Amino acid sequence: MNDIPLAIGIDFGGTSVKIGAVRGSEIIDRAPPIATQDFNNPEELIAAMVRAVEDLRSRHEGIIAIGIGMPGFVNFEKGIVFNLTNVRGWENIPLRDLLSKATGLPVAADNDANCMAFAEWKLGAGKGYNHLVCASLGTGVGGGIIMNGSMARGARFGAGEIGQTSIDYQGRRGHYGNLGALEDYIGNQEITRDALVAYQAAGISKDIEDCSPAALSEAARHGDAIAIERWNLIGRMLATSLMNACWLLNPEALVIGGGVARAGNLVFNPVREHLLKQLSGPFKHGLAILPAAFGHEAGTIGAAALALEAAKI
Amino acid sequence: MNDIPLAIGIDFGGTSVKIGAVRGSEIIDRAPPIATQDFNNPEELIAAMVRAVEDLRSRHEGIIAIGIGMPGFVNFEKGIVFNLTNVRGWENIPLRDLLSKATGLPVAADNDANCMAFAEWKLGAGKGYNHLVCASLGTGVGGGIIMNGSMARGARFGAGEIGQTSIDYQGRRGHYGNLGALEDYIGNQEITRDALVAYQAAGISKDIEDCSPAALSEAARHGDAIAIERWNLIGRMLATSLMNACWLLNPEALVIGGGVARAGNLVFNPVREHLLKQLSGPFKHGLAILPAAFGHEAGTIGAAALALEAAKI
Numbered sequence: 086m087n088d089i090p091l092a093i094g095i096d097f098g099g100t101s102v103k104i105g106a107v108r109g110s111e112i113i114d115r116a117p118p119i120a121t122q123d124f125n126n127p128e129e130l131i132a133a134m135v136r137a138v139e140d141l142r143s144r145h146e147g148i149i150a151i152g153i154g155m156p157g158f159v160n161f162e163k164g165i166v167f168n169l170t171n172v173r174g175w176e177n178i179p180l181r182d183l184l185s186k187a188t189g190l191p192v193a194a195d196n197d198a199n200c201m202a203f204a205e206w207k208l209g210a211g212k213g214y215n216h217l218v219c220a221s222l223g224t225g226v227g228g229g230i231i232m233n234g235s236m237a238r239g240a241r242f243g244a245g246e247i248g249q250t251s252i253d254y255q256g257r258r259g260h261y262g263n264l265g266a267l268e269d270y271i272g273n274q275e276i277t278r279d280a281l282v283a284y285q286a287a288g289i290s291k292d293i294e295d296c297s298p299a300a301l302s303e304a305a306r307h308g309d310a311i312a313i314e315r316w317n318l319i320g321r322m323l324a325t326s327l328m329n330a331c332w333l334l335n336p337e338a339l340v341i342g343g344g345v346a347r348a349g350n351l352v353f354n355p356v357r358e359h360l361l362k363q364l365s366g367p368f369k370h371g372l373a374i375l376p377a378a379f380g381h382e383a384g385t386i387g388a389a390a391l392a393l394e395a396a397k398i
Numbered sequence: 399m400n401d402i403p404l405a406i407g408i409d410f411g412g413t414s415v416k417i418g419a420v421r422g423s424e425i426i427d428r429a430p431p432i433a434t435q436d437f438n439n440p441e442e443l444i445a446a447m448v449r450a451v452e453d454l455r456s457r458h459e460g461i462i463a464i465g466i467g468m469p470g471f472v473n474f475e476k477g478i479v480f481n482l483t484n485v486r487g488w489e490n491i492p493l494r495d496l497l498s499k500a501t502g503l504p505v506a507a508d509n510d511a512n513c514m515a516f517a518e519w520k521l522g523a524g525k526g527y528n529h530l531v532c533a534s535l536g537t538g539v540g541g542g543i544i545m546n547g548s549m550a551r552g553a554r555f556g557a558g559e560i561g562q563t564s565i566d567y568q569g570r571r572g573h574y575g576n577l578g579a580l581e582d583y584i585g586n587q588e589i590t591r592d593a594l595v596a597y598q599a600a601g602i603s604k605d606i607e608d609c610s611p612a613a614l615s616e617a618a619r620h621g622d623a624i625a626i627e628r629w630n631l632i633g634r635m636l637a638t639s640l641m642n643a644c645w646l647l648n649p650e651a652l653v654i655g656g657g658v659a660r661a662g663n664l665v666f667n668p669v670r671e672h673l674l675k676q677l678s679g680p681f682k683h684g685l686a687i688l689p690a691a692f693g694h695e696a697g698t699i700g701a702a703a704l705a706l707e708a709a710k711i
C-alpha cells in the first residue's frame with residue numbers, strides 16, 4: 086500500500102476549495118476547506134492553498150506532487166487558468182508555476198471535469214477502457230473523453246463539454262448563445278424549475294425544495310407520476326447527448342456521475358433504454374453504461390492521480 | 399515527383415467500384431468502373447477488382463499497396479467488412495486478406511468516410527491539423543475524426559458517424575430508430591423532399607428535379623427566396639452537429655465536402671454564422687471552417703494514402 090506514492094489533490098470549487106492528501110483512490114487526510122469567495126484576488130487564495138498544502142505535508146511524509154482541478158478553462162500544457170465562470174479575477178493566472186514555486190513540488194492543473202474523468206478512468210468505474218466518455222451531472226453538466234488510451238483535450242484544452250452539446254437545434258438559449266444545450270435542461274436548477282412548472286401545470290402546488298433532484302428522486306421512488314415522468318425525460322435528454330458522443334467516438338463505456346446521477350435507476354434506466362433503442366450494432370454491442378465509482382471526492386482523487394501521471398512517477 | 403510511391407485506391411460504392419492508380423493526390427490512371435450490382439456474391443466482385451488491379455499494374459510499375467474504402471462497417475485492424483448498407487452478401491468478408499492473397503500486395507480496408515477524411519487530412523484542406531473533424535454531405539452524411547494527430551476509430555471502428563448524431567431529441571425517426579439524425583434532414587433526398595413540401599406550402603408547383611440540391615443551389619443564386627431559406631436551414635442544422643463535435647472534441651478545423659457542399663457559400667455562410675454565434679472562445683477562436691479540397695475522388699485518393707500509411711512506406 087505504502088509503495089503507492091502520495092500526492093495532494095485540490096478540488097477548486099466556486100464555493101469552497103477542498104484539499105486532500107491522496108494515496109491511490111483514498112483521501113488519507115484533509116485540510117479544512119477554504120471558502121473561495123472570502124478572497125479578493127487569486128494571490129491571496131493561492132497563498133491560503135499553499136498554507137493548507139504545507140500543513141498536510143507537515144503531517145505526511147513523501148508527498149511528491151500536487152494536482153488541481155479548476156471550474157473553468159485551463160491550458161493543461163502550460164498550467165495557465167484562462168478564466169473561471171464563477172470566480173472573479175481568475176484570468177490568465179499561471180497557476181501551475183505559482184503553486185510549484187511556492188511549494189517546490191511538481192504541479193498539474195486541469196479542468197475539474199477532466200480530473201473527475203481521469204479518476205474514473207484510472208481508478209474508478211472506467212478502469213481498463215481505452216475509449217471512454219464520462220459525464221458529470223450537477224449544477225453544470227461536464228465531461229471528459231478518453232480516446233485511444235489518452236485524454237482527449239483538443240486544440241485548446243476545451244474537449245469534453247458534453248453539457249454544452251445541443252439536443253434541440255431550436256431549443257433554449259444557453260450561456261454562450263447556444264441553442265438546446267443539455268445543461269440547460271438537466272442542470273440541477275433547470276430540473277428543479279421544470280419540475281415546478283410540471284406540477285403547476287397538473288394543478289399541484291409545490292415548494293421549490295420539493296423539486297430538487299434529491300426530492301424528485303424520493304418522490305419518484307414513492308410512485309409520484311410526475312416525478313417519474315421528469316426522470317424519464319431527463320434520461321431521454323441525457324441519452325441523446327450520450328448517443329451523439331457514441332456516434333462520434335464509438336466508446337466502450339460511458340461513466341455517469343455527479344449529484345443528479347444519485348437518482349440511480351430512475352435516470353440510468355431511461356438512459357439505457359434510449360441508447361439501446363437508438364444506436365446501431367457496433368455502437369451498442371458491449372457498450373458499458375456505468376455509474377461513477379467516486380462521488381464528490383472524484384475531483385480531489387483525479388487531480389492527485391493526474392499530478393502523479395504528469396510528473397511521470 | 400516519381401519518388402512518391404504509387405498505390406491503388408479503390409472507392410467501393412453502392413453503384414460502382416472505382417479503381418485508380420494514385421500518386422500522392424493525383425489519380426494517374428483509372429480502370430473502367432465496375433457495376434457493383436452486376437455481381438451475385440463478394441467472391442465474383444473481388445475477382446473483378448483483382449483483374450482491374452492487375453490491369454493497372456501491367457501498365458504501371460512500382461505499385462506497392464492497395465487501399466479500399468467501403469460503404470459500411472469495416473474492422474480496420476483485421477481488414478474485415480462487417481456488413482454493407484446497400485450491397486447484399488457482404489457480411490464478415492475478410493476483404494483485406496482476400497485481396498492481399500490474390501495480388502501479393504499489402505492491403506488496407508476502411509470505411510469510405512474515413513478514407514475521405516484521411517485524404518483531406520494528409521493531402522487536402524485539413525493538412526497539418528492535429529485535431530480535425532470532416533463531414534461529407536451526400537445521399538448519406540458521413541464523417542471522420544482526427545484527434546491528437548491520429549484517426550479516431552473508437553472501440554469497434556465506428557467513430558465519425560456525424561450524420562447519425564441528433565439535432566432534435568424529438569425529431570424524425572431514422573434508419574436505426576434514432577431520433578433527429580442530421581442525415582434525415584440534410585441527406586440529398588431529404589433536402590429534395592423537404593424543398594418540394596416548402597414550395598407546395600407556398601403554393602408553388604415544382605417537379606422533384608427542381609428540388610435537388612444542385613437545382614436549389616441554382617435557384618438560390620437567382621434569388622429564389624424559398625431556396626435561400628432552405629439553404630439557411632440546412633446550414634443551421636449542419637452547424638448544430640458540427641457545434642456538438644466542437645464541444646466534445648475542440649478541433650482546430652472542420653472540413654466539409656461531398657455533393658451537397660458544392661452549394662458553397664449558400665451552406666458555408668450559415669454554418670459559419672451559427673457556429674460563431676453558438677460556440678465560446680476556446681472553441682471558436684482560430685477554428686478553420688474549410689471546404690474539402692477533393693471532390694468525388696477523395697475516396698480513391700484517401701484509400702491509396704491510407705494503404706501507404708498502413709504499409710508503413
